[in-house]
Amino acid sequence: MIDGISSVVKNADGAEYFELPAVCDLSSVSKLHAMITEGPVGADFLIDAGAVERCGTAAVQVLVAASEELKQNDCRLVLKSASEQFNNAFEDLGLGRCLSEWE
Numbered sequence: 001m002i003d004g005i006s007s008v009v010k011n012a013d014g015a016e017y018f019e020l021p022a023v024c025d026l027s028s029v030s031k032l033h034a035m036i037t038e039g040p041v042g043a044d045f046l047i048d049a050g051a052v053e054r055c056g057t058a059a060v061q062v063l064v065a066a067s068e069e070l071k072q073n074d075c076r077l078v079l080k081s082a083s084e085q086f087n088n089a090f091e092d093l094g095l096g097r098c099l100s101e102w103e
Contacts, residue, residue: 016040017047017080018035018045018046018048019047019048019050020047020048020051020052020086021052022051022052022053023052023053023054024052024054024055024059024086025055025056025059026056026058029056029058029062032059032063033062036062036066041073042073044076044077045066045070045075045076045077045078046078046080047078047079047080048080048081049079049082049086050080050081050082050083051083052082052083052085052086053083053085055085055086057089057093060089060095063077063098064095067101067102076101076102077102078102078103079099079102079103082099
């Protein structure tokens with residue numbers, strides 16, 4: 001676990017999902033970045049944002065950048081679930097298309 005960001009096995013096939021904390025703001029961006037860079041190489045990056053209550057612009061930027069880097073490696077960011085607040089953070093920034101790409 002990286003201070004509020006943890007990984008847990010969620011499904012029967014053993015796929016590992018990274019759970020985002022309730023507050024994804026500037027104070028958690030470095031932890032979020034570490035989680036992404038320490039994640040599996042050459043594999044899709046699976047996240048669960050179902051518990052997110054607040055998501056700031058910096059966290060959105062980190063996730064969008066990670067998604068673009070994953071694409072360059074023929075991988076993708078996959079969103080398992082997302083709270084309304086998480087979705088709204090992307091929509092408010094005009095980045096709702098990212099969420100549809102991550103489904």
